[in-house]
Amino acid sequence: MTRPEAVVFDIGNVLMHWNPEGFYDRRLGEAGRRRLFAETGIEEMNVAVDAGAPFRATVEAHAAAHPDWAEDILCWYHNWIEMAAPRIEGSIALLRALRAKGIPVLALTNFGDDSFAYAQSQYDFLNEFDRAFVSGRMGVIKPDAEIYRQLEDATGITPDRLIFTDDKVENIDAAAARGWRVHLFVGWQAWAARLVDEGLLTQAEAGL
Structure with a gap:
């Protein structure tokens, strides 16, 4: 051949x-992480970034749309490197x-x-x-x-x-x-x- x-x-x-689940498990516990992902669609947010949406602005807009989870969602931008390790x-x-x-x-x-x-x-x-x-x-x-x-x-x-x-x-x-x-x-x-x-x-x- x-x-x-x-x-x-x-x-x-x-x-x-690439392990955002591990990051959020450490931050929120597994049950908290599952709630965050289910209630906010944070994974779909990341797909939008992968498809070309601006990184910081997209995360900040998603946080604003989910105020109860805003601080945790913002970690996707501010703590991103901890998820990619x-x-x-x-x-x-x-x-x-x-x-x-x-x-x-x-x-x-x-x-x-x-x-x-x-x-x-x-x-x-x-x-x-x-x-x-x-x-x-x-x-x-x-x-x-x-x-x-x-x-x-x-x-x-x-x-x-x-x-x-x-x-x-x-x-x-x-x-x-x-x-x-x-x-x-x-x-x-x-x-x-x-x-x-x-x-x-x-x-x-x-x-x-």
Whole structure:
């Protein structure tokens, strides 16, 4: 089989943890967090940010619309970096090993424009992609087929020469439907083994 031409990484829960539930469990307790999420639609607020809505203004408007939860909702902006942690060092090492061999490494991520720029200031590895495809800048989110098409068109790489890892089954399935090679991310070691199987890294280079 022909070796992939480029490797595409999701970011949240692949290169760094994304766990707002854990943050709010610590702040409110699990029952309180469940109430917050159910009563305010805070997750839908975040989807709007990922789709291109301005980060701070969207969170502040949502807080104003839910005054009983306003202080907690504002944490989504002011404490965001605590939700996007810690780094997944094994995956970051794979990103760097691929780039060291001259293999193009791309990001395809559901991420707000403003929040991605902030994350780049906090995490060095987010500046190391050959190109980052960020939903908040593209105006479309995974698993919409359009986001995958835009990456294909921008890179000129045919789907069968792209290999993509993501932690969400629906995002993987959407890429596979277009002919991408895919890997459901459950941990960096299995992803490393897949990159070895694809002929992109040796076991030593993959940290195995």
